Amino acid sequence: MKDQRKDEYVQSIIKDGYALIPDVLTEEECDIYVKLLERDYKQYADHYQSSGATVHGLNNKCNEKVVYNMHNKDMRYFNLLIIVMCFLLLKKYYKLDHIKIMNQLIY
Numbered sequence: 001m002k003d004q005r006k007d008e009y010v011q012s013i014i015k016d017g018y019a020l021i022p023d024v025l026t027e028e029e030c031d032i033y034v035k036l037l038e039r040d041y042k043q044y045a046d047h048y049q050s051s052g053a054t055v056h057g058l059n060n061k062c063n064e065k066v067v068y069n070m071h072n073k074d075m076r077y078f079n080l081l082i083i084v085m086c087f088l089l090l091k092k093y094y095k096l097d098h099i100k101i102m103n104q105l106i107y
Contacts, residue, residue, distance in 0.1 A: 009021055024083060025083075029079075032076065033076075033077075033080070036074055036076060036077070037065070037067055040067045040070070040073045041065045041066070041067050044067065044068075044073070045065070045066075048066065048068065
C-alpha cells in the first residue's frame with residue numbers, strides 16, 4: 001500500500017469515522033463470515049438480553065443482529081482480530097487516540 005493511500009485512509013477515518021479499504025477480505029471470505037454470523041446469531045440470539053425497559057433503550061437490540069464474544073464461537077473469527085490489531089497499530093502510529101474502535105461486529 002502506498003503512503004499516499006495510507007494517508008487517504010487515515011484522513012477518511014478522521015473525517016468520517018471509517019475508511020473503506022479494498023481487498024482486505026476477498027468476496028469468498030466475506031461470504032464465509034456472513035454465514036458464520038448468521039449461524040451464530042440464529043443459535044445465540046435468544047440468550048441475549050433484549051429488554052427495552054431502560055429510559056434510553058440502548059440495550060434494546062431487537063432491530064440489530066448482534067453476535068457477542070465472537071472469538072468464543074468459531075476460531076475463524078481470529079482472522080478478523082488480526083485485521084483489527086493492524087488497525088490498532090496504525091492508530092498508534094498516526095496518533096489517532098481520539099478514534100474509538102468498535103469491539104463488536106454488527107451486521
